[in-house]
Amino acid sequence: MHNNNSNLLFIIPGFFFIEEYQKLLYYNDIPLGTIQLSSFLKELVKVITNIIDLRVEGEKEKELGVAKPKEDNFKKAFLKILEKNNIQDYNNIGINCYTSFQYFYTDLIAKILRKEFPKVNIIVGGYHPTGVPEDFTYKNSPYDVIIRGEAEMVLLNLLNSNKLNKIEKKKQEPLILSSDILTDINSLPFPDYELYLKRYPLKDKFKFEIYNSRGCPYQCTFCSDNYAFRTYSFEKFQENFEKLTLIVEEYNKKNPKIGFADQSFNRLSFNERILDYLIENEYNKKFVFSCQSRIETVASNIKLIDKFKKSKMIVGYGFETATNLLLREMKKTNKAVKYLEDTQRILKEYKDGSEIYCRLNILVGFPGENQKTFNDTVKFIEKYAIHEDIQISPTFFTNYPNVFVYENMDMYEKKYGTEFLKEWWKLPSNPFKNAVPTKLSHNYSLKELILDYKEKYINILKEFKRQGFAELVTWKRFYNKWYKEL
Incomplete structure (x- = not known):
């Protein structure tokens, strides 16, 4: 001992x-x-x-x-x-x-x-x-x-x-x-994968990820990533990345994917350098990559999409909603018209039959959501985003206790009539359901939202042919059950 x-x-x-x-x-x-x-x-x-x-x-x-x-x-x-x-x-x-x-x-x-x-x-x-x-x-x-x-x-x-x-x-x-000293992320050693994988060597199951930053420079009101933003050097990224590729080749041979786990792949010059590195060293012949990015970041350099495709980088764009009201409430942008135009430009680049698709992330059920805001977003998707190389990824807003919304529930209750389950994580039932507001706005209940959601999005999700049928069945079963419970 x-x-x-x-x-x-x-x-x-x-x-x-x-x-x-x-x-x-x-x-x-x-x-x-x-x-x-x-x-x-x-x-x-x-x-x-x-x-x-x-x-x-x-x-x-x-x-x-x-x-x-x-x-x-x-x-x-x-x-x-x-x-x-x-x-x-x-x-x-x-x-x-x-x-x-x-x-x-x-x-x-x-x-x-x-x-x-x-x-x-x-x-x-x-x-x-x-x-x-x-x-x-x-x-x-x-x-x-x-x-x-x-x-x-x-x-x-x-x-x-x-x-x-x-x-x-x-x-x-x-x-x-808590620490008053921020961790110098460039001094951190490579994560102790050996500790985990020697105990759980589950081949071809795990999602392997890498960070090139910590925290997030943006202040979206639905996000819980509130750590101070700082970045790795390119040399540190390169060192960690090369070590990770060896692990992925050993443990995920059938499904060699690497995800960039940062909240947003948002530093243009740095990230373009990463893409060039992946292409020049032919990592795109061995792996598929994924990351998250913002609409305005990529729209400011639309040619970046060519490098996303060449490097086999599947990008999840944090679109969230097509409505000015909710874009402002989420603190995504104050320029909704330009934001929607930029989104259209980006989506158009993925309609050329290339091997790599993109993902459009939608946030459903944010405080203030009503039937019009819901339908406006669905109409935008149906008009501009229905394509076999565009995956629509809708998720429900979660009222985490360390986000802006949770700290300001009274404001949303007064402003929109939103109703929340406070301390929902202490209830002895499904926390994923309890975390969603029980009423989104004065005339829009959670039950009405789920009915609209499962009826409108099932047809949209079917359009993306690369998604497994079993996953879609599980999705449908879950939301049908939730609707009946309300």
């Missing part, structure tokens, strides 16, 4: 109350932030790390993956996994509550850990603890440390200072910690 004072077991929570459609969306990504933390700490501290992904374990151990858990059965299954991973070797456990959808799951495993292993330090971080730390500071809270924001420097200081050995287990509230 090794010295466990500096050892850290990372746990990735699963999701309760969700359905098959959400599993398609949330169960194939590698927890990049967590394995980045692992490599960072290993480089600077004498620490041994391990990881348990309860999303994957839930596929093998039924009680960990059920929608509605029976606490005793869940506890037995969870303890079995912990024992298999030598829980006694770890004095520190870090839970990544990445999204509010995982709050219920996070809280249950933390309570089990505290009861069964009273001496262990329980550390929680992620978007939800960052946005709502008070959700983790209730009476008899099982948590010892709550990390707000970026975790690298906080964990480094905790391990270096020996503070974790001095935490009083009988204290009233957990420590809430």
Whole structure:
């Protein structure tokens, strides 16, 4: 047994109350932030790390993956996994509550850990603890440390200072910690893929991603990525990218894709250099790539689309809506006419029968949405975006607790008659459904929206021939069921 004072077991929570459609969306990504933390700490501290992904374990151990858990059965299954991973070797456990959808799951495993292993330090971080730390500071809270924001420097200081050995287990509230020092992202080592993949070598399933920035320079009112924006150097990108290609070739031979996980592929000169690099080094002959970008960014240099196609880069454009009202409310643009014209110009470039398609992201159900705004967006799509090389990707607005909307619900209630479920992540039912406003505007309910959504978008989605039929069936089944529940 090794010295466990500096050892850290990372746990990735699963999701309760969700359905098959959400599993398609949330169960194939590698927890990049967590394995980045692992490599960072290993480089600077004498620490041994391990990881348990309860999303994957839930596929093998039924009680960990059920929608509605029976606490005793869940506890037995969870303890079995912990024992298999030598829980006694770890004095520190870090839970990544990445999204509010995982709050219920996070809280249950933390309570089990505290009861069964009273001496262990329980550390929680992620978007939800960052946005709502008070959700983790209730009476008899099982948590010892709550990390707000970026975790690298906080964990480094905790391990270096020996503070974790001095935490009083009988204290009233957990420590809430954040770092005043931004992580120098160009100094970060390559993520610890070995830690994850030696444990979960699931060939051809994972979505492999790379960052060339952190945070986002924009202030969209629906987005939870509020970390300070800064970028990697090209040399750092190149170093990480070349290492990642070797991993993808080994683990995703049948489906060699690499996604640029940044919120927006938005620095024109830098990103054009990346595209040139992919083309010149013929990575486009081995891999397919994907990224997110903004309408105005690409419209300012429309020739960039040629390089997107040559490099096999599938771009998801954050279009969101075709209406001036909602574009302003989302803080996407104050120039709706030009925005729509730019979108048309971009979409036209994809109608030439090329091998690479694009994706047009639509945000449905934003506060203030009404039947007219919904129909105006659908009409725009039907007129300009129906094509076999344009994938329409509609998603419902999620009222995350650390976004502008959640912090200003009263304003939307007064302005539009929007109705929300406050603290929806604490309700014992599907959080993906609870996160959507129950009423969008004075005369437009959620039930009316879902009816319009499933009837209008099913025909639009069918036009994109590259989408699997099974996915479309799962999509339709989910929204039909949701409509009947309301």
